[in-house]
Amino acid sequence: MKALKWLLRHPGATVGPAAVLGSGLELGWSATGGLAGGTVGALTCWYRAHPDTFDHYAAPRLRAWRRRWSVYLGPRFTRALRACDMYVTDRKTGEDLFPRITRLRSYSPSVDVVTLALARGQGRRSIEDNLDRLADTLRVQRIAFEHPKPGYVALIIERSEPFTETIPAPEMPAEPDAVDLDDIYVGDTEYGTDWRLRIRDHLLVAGATGAGKNSVVLSELRGLAPLIRDGLVRLWVCDPKQLEFRKFGDADVAYRYGDTEEACADLVAEYVADLREVQQHFARTGRRKIEVSAETPLNLLIIDEIGALLAYGDGAIARTLRKLLAIVGSQGRATGHFMTALVQEPSKDVVPVRDLFPTRVCLRVTAQSHVDMVLGEGARLRGALADEIPNVPDTAGIGYVIRQRTRVPQRVRAAYVDDREIDELIAFIRSNRPTAGLSVVA
Numbered sequence: 001m002k003a004l005k006w007l008l009r010h011p012g013a014t015v016g017p018a019a020v021l022g023s024g025l026e027l028g029w030s031a032t033g034g035l036a037g038g039t040v041g042a043l044t045c046w047y048r049a050h051p052d053t054f055d056h057y058a059a060p061r062l063r064a065w066r067r068r069w070s071v072y073l074g075p076r077f078t079r080a081l082r083a084c085d086m087y088v089t090d091r092k093t094g095e096d097l098f099p100r101i102t103r104l105r106s107y108s109p110s111v112d113v114v115t116l117a118l119a120r121g122q123g124r125r126s127i128e129d130n131l132d133r134l135a136d137t138l139r140v141q142r143i144a145f146e147h148p149k150p151g152y153v154a155l156i157i158e159r160s161e162p163f164t165e166t167i168p169a170p171e172m173p174a175e176p177d178a179v180d181l182d183d184i185y186v187g188d189t190e191y192g193t194d195w196r197l198r199i200r201d202h203l204l205v206a207g208a209t210g211a212g213k214n215s216v217v218l219s220e221l222r223g224l225a226p227l228i229r230d231g232l233v234r235l236w237v238c239d240p241k242q243l244e245f246r247k248f249g250d251a252d253v254a255y256r257y258g259d260t261e262e263a264c265a266d267l268v269a270e271y272v273a274d275l276r277e278v279q280q281h282f283a284r285t286g287r288r289k290i291e292v293s294a295e296t297p298l299n300l301l302i303i304d305e306i307g308a309l310l311a312y313g314d315g316a317i318a319r320t321l322r323k324l325l326a327i328v329g330s331q332g333r334a335t336g337h338f339m340t341a342l343v344q345e346p347s348k349d350v351v352p353v354r355d356l357f358p359t360r361v362c363l364r365v366t367a368q369s370h371v372d373m374v375l376g377e378g379a380r381l382r383g384a385l386a387d388e389i390p391n392v393p394d395t396a397g398i399g400y401v402i403r404q405r406t407r408v409p410q411r412v413r414a415a416y417v418d419d420r421e422i423d424e425l426i427a428f429i430r431s432n433r434p435t436a437g438l439s440v441v442a
């Protein structure tokens, strides 16, 4: 009975071998070999021709299938559960009852999500309280816990840490021609590929203090350096914290710079006025899209600690700012007005404006709920364990993004731009910059 139950629960285990055997007997073994080779070839072609759909549909299942038969194979996994007291004993029969794997997805090479149906009479705390022991037993980095529905738990198993070294600051291209605005290198992904961002998109970077938020923006600015130098990209910087971005104001590198709450509000109002002016220009000339040039530059509004302006500061200013930012978020794309905001705590006051930012990055955060607030519902359950990133300097710059096409979280690390490299960036921008017309909003 047990064997029959198992076979019914794992149709793949019967259908696969039965299909191979049937095909071997019916069509001959060489034809079966040809079919198997053809299937592998077709998968390879799919991967090459359309990696996004392959990553979305095939890769998590193929990886999960391999892991199912290696790491999470029945008796081995059951032994681990027993060693970590993650089972209950039926008082009447004395039988040990174990939770059962009902679903396994490997969304990325380093994260598996295992859904378990709890055994009869088993409380979820017996799992939740022993996660550290299970992580050590399975020899994985860490395991996080979710409770998707009654009777089930999900273990998000982070198998390894793909980032063990700091990524050096991006090189600055010498000339504007070498920059693709939709493809700026800012770090690496867990797959060892480049992590690139579109500048022509609004970007939100969330992370607790010391998570390395600035490195995302500074890497972006190094990629844009020749365009800023030549006046093709104008920086508007709101810097209520007055730390790293202070240098941009001091050195007159930013087109506009504001450091107090009022100055930031004026700056954003001026930003929206500039946006309106471009809209009117479009209406007069019949144009619908900007061509980036010195006459019609791209504008980038950087708001360091948007929470200080929207959540903790003056209520009237916050309300005005919310309206202005909504205009930038909804109308800025056509006129070349974009924004990048940094936030420590994606609190309720900041979350409403979250939807204005199509690209969001979640570095180390302090609460589980922050992950879904930033990346969207279900992101943590699909492996975005940003709240589990240890609070140590070695992990700064590490976080998650949601891959736009596949909606799967991906672990990324931003390149690190140190003080010397910020100075180098500023000197580069100033090397060819007319200073007249630049001002600081005071």
Ligand SMILES: Nc1ncnc2c1ncn2[C@@H]1O[C@H](COP(=O)(O)OP(=O)(O)OP(=O)(O)O)[C@@H](O)[C@H]1O
Pocket: 166, 167, 207, 208, 209, 210, 211, 212, 213, 214, 215, 243, 344, 393, 395, 396, 397, 398, 413, 414, 415, 416, 417
């Ligand atoms: N990408 C990175 N790679 C490696 N180390 C980094 C990276 N980014 C930052 N660090 C290290 O972490 C420290 C904190 O970084 P940073 O001040 O940028 O964090 P933050 O999120 O902007 O914090 P805050 O909100 O307090 O300003 C830096 O001084 C640096 O030593």
